[in-house]
Amino acid sequence: MTSPLEQKKIRITGPSMVTANRTWDGVVIYRTSQQGWSADLSDAAIVRTSDEARALLTESIADDVGAIGAYIAPVEIKDSGEIEPGNLREHIRSAGVTIDLPVPA
Amino acid sequence: MPLVKHGKITTDTFVHVADDAEIPGDGAILISSARFLEDAEALSRRVGKTGVAWPNNRDVDDLVPHLDRLAVVALVFPTFRDGRAYSQARLLRERHGFKGELRATGQVLRDQFVFMLRAGFDAFEVKKESDAEAFAATVKRYSVFYQPTGDGRITALHRRMQLRHSESAGQ
Amino acid sequence: MYAYDELDRTLINERVSEFRDQVKRRLSGELTEDEFKMLRLQNGVYLQLHAYMFRVAIPYGTLASKQLRALAHVARRYDRGYGHFTTRQNIQFNWIKLAELPDALADLAEVGIHAMQTSGNNTRNVTSDQWAGVAPGEIEDPRIWSELLRQYTTLHPEFSFLPRKFKFAITASDHDRAAIKVHDIGLRLYKNEAGETGFEVLVGGGLGRTPFIGKTIKPFVHGHDLLSYVESILRVYNQYGRRDNIYKARIKILVHELGIEKFAKEVEEEWLQMRDSALTIDDAVIEDIRSRFTYPAYEKLPHMPDELKKAAHDRHFEAWRKNSVFPHKVPGYAIVTLSLKPVGGPPGDATADQMDAIADLADKYSFGEIRVGHEQNLALPHVARRDLPALWKALDKIGVATPNVNLVSDIIACPGLDYCSLANARSIPIAQELTRRFSNHETANMIGRLHINISGCINACGHHHVGHIGILGVEKNGEEFYQITIGGRADEKAEVGTLIGPAVPYGEVADVIEDIVEAYLALRARPDELFIDTVKRLGVEPFRERVYATR
Numbered sequence: 076m077t078s079p080l081e082q083k084k085i086r087i088t089g090p091s092m093v094t095a096n097r098t099w100d101g102v103v104i105y106r107t108s109q110q111g112w113s114a115d116l117s118d119a120a121i122v123r124t125s126d127e128a129r130a131l132l133t134e135s136i137a138d139d140v141g142a143i144g145a146y147i148a149p150v151e152i153k154d155s156g157e158i159e160p161g162n163l164r165e166h167i168r169s170a171g172v173t174i175d176l177p178v179p180a
Numbered sequence: 181m182p183l184v185k186h187g188k189i190t191t192d193t194f195v196h197v198a199d200d201a202e203i204p205g206d207g208a209i210l211i212s213s214a215r216f217l218e219d220a221e222a223l224s225r226r227v228g229k230t231g232v233a234w235p236n237n238r239d240v241d242d243l244v245p246h247l248d249r250l251a252v253v254a255l256v257f258p259t260f261r262d263g264r265a266y267s268q269a270r271l272l273r274e275r276h277g278f279k280g281e282l283r284a285t286g287q288v289l290r291d292q293f294v295f296m297l298r299a300g301f302d303a304f305e306v307k308k309e310s311d312a313e314a315f316a317a318t319v320k321r322y323s324v325f326y327q328p329t330g331d332g333r334i335t336a337l338h339r340r341m342q343l344r345h346s347e348s349a350g351q
Numbered sequence: 352m353y354a355y356d357e358l359d360r361t362l363i364n365e366r367v368s369e370f371r372d373q374v375k376r377r378l379s380g381e382l383t384e385d386e387f388k389m390l391r392l393q394n395g396v397y398l399q400l401h402a403y404m405f406r407v408a409i410p411y412g413t414l415a416s417k418q419l420r421a422l423a424h425v426a427r428r429y430d431r432g433y434g435h436f437t438t439r440q441n442i443q444f445n446w447i448k449l450a451e452l453p454d455a456l457a458d459l460a461e462v463g464i465h466a467m468q469t470s471g472n473n474t475r476n477v478t479s480d481q482w483a484g485v486a487p488g489e490i491e492d493p494r495i496w497s498e499l500l501r502q503y504t505t506l507h508p509e510f511s512f513l514p515r516k517f518k519f520a521i522t523a524s525d526h527d528r529a530a531i532k533v534h535d536i537g538l539r540l541y542k543n544e545a546g547e548t549g550f551e552v553l554v555g556g557g558l559g560r561t562p563f564i565g566k567t568i569k570p571f572v573h574g575h576d577l578l579s580y581v582e583s584i585l586r587v588y589n590q591y592g593r594r595d596n597i598y599k600a601r602i603k604i605l606v607h608e609l610g611i612e613k614f615a616k617e618v619e620e621e622w623l624q625m626r627d628s629a630l631t632i633d634d635a636v637i638e639d640i641r642s643r644f645t646y647p648a649y650e651k652l653p654h655m656p657d658e659l660k661k662a663a664h665d666r667h668f669e670a671w672r673k674n675s676v677f678p679h680k681v682p683g684y685a686i687v688t689l690s691l692k693p694v695g696g697p698p699g700d701a702t703a704d705q706m707d708a709i710a711d712l713a714d715k716y717s718f719g720e721i722r723v724g725h726e727q728n729l730a731l732p733h734v735a736r737r738d739l740p741a742l743w744k745a746l747d748k749i750g751v752a753t754p755n756v757n758l759v760s761d762i763i764a765c766p767g768l769d770y771c772s773l774a775n776a777r778s779i780p781i782a783q784e785l786t787r788r789f790s791n792h793e794t795a796n797m798i799g800r801l802h803i804n805i806s807g808c809i810n811a812c813g814h815h816h817v818g819h820i821g822i823l824g825v826e827k828n829g830e831e832f833y834q835i836t837i838g839g840r841a842d843e844k845a846e847v848g849t850l851i852g853p854a855v856p857y858g859e860v861a862d863v864i865e866d867i868v869e870a871y872l873a874l875r876a877r878p879d880e881l882f883i884d885t886v887k888r889l890g891v892e893p894f895r896e897r898v899y900a901t902r
Contacts, residue, residue: 096398096402096403098377098378098384098449099378099448099449099450100402100403100448100449100450101398101399101401101402101403101446101447101448101449102401102402103400103401139380139383139384140378140379140380143384143398144398144772162829163768163829163831164400164768167400167401167768167769168400168401171401172401172769172770172779173769173777173780174697174769174779174780174783176431176433177432177433177696177697177700177701177702178431178432178433178702178703239590260386260389260512261389261472261512262512262594263472263509263510263511263512263513263589264589264590264594266508266509266510266511266512266589267509267586267589267590268590270509275624275625289386291369291373291390294508295506295508295509295511296508298508299508299509310381321365321368321369322362322365322369322506323361323365324358324359324361324362324365325506326362326502326503326505326506326507327502327503327504327507327508327578327630328628328629328630329508329509335629336358336359336362336502337502337636337639337640338636339358340356340358340639341635341636341639344639
């Protein structure tokens, strides 16, 4: 959970994806394999090498109008093929805060 | 890169002369501080206007002795977030009374025009054409200013007191 | 209560128009994020984990009831129905949309609220004592000077792109409730032997990666010279502060690297050249600002009214009164703290409904005024003592009367990894669990004054360095761990806390805190020796032994 915002070297240690926030409303989004973004983690393009990761990130960052703060984050792929967030930070980003909101949603 | 002066895009009459290029005998030139200081005496005696590009990490004190012979001092914003040139500009204008052209160069963007004017800049090498075209409109964004600078605009504090006095005077 | 006039409102509106234009140009692509980011920060807009976060300024922590209602409106209309009060007397909304921000700002502008410079590398909210203007023994209301500074620093053309953020705090009381010693510039207002109002000026205080207690740069700056002197400091910082490394860019680093004497000399040299300039504050200006602060028309009221006598039998009321009600400089009145630290709740949050209710209570019982404290509680500064019983019933009903002010469960915490993209670990659930462990009121009272501060990362927005007990979230192998410090304090005896041992995992933090408290109870010389004094007397070792004996 050390902030990945200053990623300089791109080296991945397992399956990863690119995530960002949507510019106009800040919603969490994931880079798809169709040069787009989705708010659904299951649509995320999965990369497995540092080169692939770098390429996906470069292409994501190029979409400066649609998304901000893109970075590479780990995922866990279950046996079923389901994509899960790969660390606590990404869990919180995809599922929301771990506490009860003062005003129930 | 458009040059904006007096609120509109104008031709830059100053030629930027590189450090290894020959300095023309006449005509308006803009040279680096290093080059200028090497031979400040000779350069300030040349026919034609001379301007100096001063780096933002060097005290303007070193330039002060030569100010009255300089037509232009160009200060630099390496990124718009590096605000050192604002202090340099104010010192040159307000403390040292520089009357020539104070030019903003570097990453000069629309949203800093008002700050730059207030700090004493009167010429702008604007990065984007669209920003240069919007200059006149942009500088009208603000009519209230809290703090005094050398631009002569009355501060809100004093305007408020003026209004009060004129109210009570009118009673 | 400072009354904004046409000029102040015009400036806020002009700022809103400018930002609306900037957002438009961002969403159309005319501005890149690289060009826009600093602009949005200068309007208090951060990107966080889930969404944008919007930080609204509450200058020196003073709010009018209509302003609090406007904040409630923003929470409802543009966010998820609640807001979070911060350690710098501001409020944060966590779910805001960039596209709607100009409208939110426009709504706030109608009541004189703005978000100028609540982020970015500029001068931030000038914070002060939340009891300013009503604290007994106060020399004079520091908010007058805070307002002068606020105006001077707002949209300052020379200092809007500093090497890093810059924070001011002002106190006018012997007991420093504004934590001036851990600010970039701290100002202690006092009168010199000649009876002139002036300031002891401290510089280079701050927390974060490299905590420093501020050093006195000038023991007395006359009130007239405040702005010119501050300008000198800012100018030296703007020119010489480091810009190569964001972790070394605060003024505290410059002061540390030059040494305070050399730094003071640089500032003095600069100041001597500009001291009698347009920045000199003349008496007429001070009086003008002072006249625009309105104070209540206090009545002549008894200290022990019948209502209070009658309510004394109610032990819940008494428990609250003894904990949350503080002396006022006007006889018959009181300052009431509203605890935003309910058992099991996230510290410092208030719902829109609570905000509206508090605004109504402020109108009824506090001349329409509310204060925000840096301990993330609110206060009603002008309550007649005869109204205390009725007020308490109403506060209790809306859940802001937990009698835990200044006690162990009155925890200061940053939002942490639940919200913040800078965080290493969560802080709110830690705070929540601690309030549950220490929910017993008698126990908390027995423990006495104890400030716990929690930060989710080294940026220290929870001010953990200066907590009596400080908790800092770190990351170890993808897990949340926490370093514990003790002995910090933020007041006039400010000190940075000392680490007691290796970091402990998330699940053990509450146990460790309980162990520390138990150690204190066993070690204290007398029941009224405060935790912080026991630590001072005995040092960290006895606590370290007990906590780590079985770990």
